[in-house]
Amino acid sequence: MINEVVLVGRMVKDPELRYTGEGTPVATFRLAVNRNYKNQEGVIEADFVSCTAWRNLAKTTADYCRKGQLVGVTGRIQTRRFEAKDGTTVYVTDIVVDNVRFLEKKRDAKTNASASGKEVKAPSAENQEFPPPPQNPPQEQAEQPVEQVRTPEKVGM
Template sequence: MNKVALVGRLTRDVETNTTAAGKSVARFSVAINRKFKNEEGNYEADFINCVAFSNTADFVSKYFSKGNAIGIAGRIQTGSYTNKDGQKVYTTDVVVEEAEFVESKNASGNTSAPANDVNDFMPVADGDDELPFN
């Protein structure tokens, strides 16, 4: 079984590309604090490279940016390639299958969309007998 679940913060803005077949690909890195502090009393962090495809890539690139907290679930994938200098480079990525918010817009400092207003709700008259919860 190859399953991973992570919660962390994006270290940079999401890089989005489209394949020749029209499939969205999003690449980003997530910083995750380790459980214990080091000798200086600070938490060290791991920086995990992630890649998402299709709808998940579109979701991540639309709603997340550097510094936002994100929850992801997926699988670890390893690979290798030869760089332009002829050296073999090994890679490890999390292929993101699910992504979700783990904090509110206000907590993340993202205030681009207005918060819901009380007036966004449809008014209901008192004594309406057609409501299922009366």
């Protein structure tokens, strides 16, 4: 079976970097991804896709990505579930990121970041690609909780 996602979109806001109890970095962010068609009013709508990056990719994403920046993301869809305070089961689907690619020149990224009031420390190479995390990370690190949020569970087939 194939579970691979490729998205191109703009960062909705700066990534949020946190650490698990074991000290593993995890960054969460959302991408605004335009649909390929216009609605009845002639407007192109966007989907807002939640993404999660782990380890070194999490730190790199938090350091170099800013609100409004155009990025390409590859990864896989993962669904997790948890019990809400009212006892209902909540299912959440997001993208576990394997790779982030900058799709704007450094100058363009600075222009977009200035709107958010933050300086961009982008790498000097354009369209730099970062290596994905290990294919088979240790299970205890891949499934560590982040603060009070449970990490994604694998859904049985």
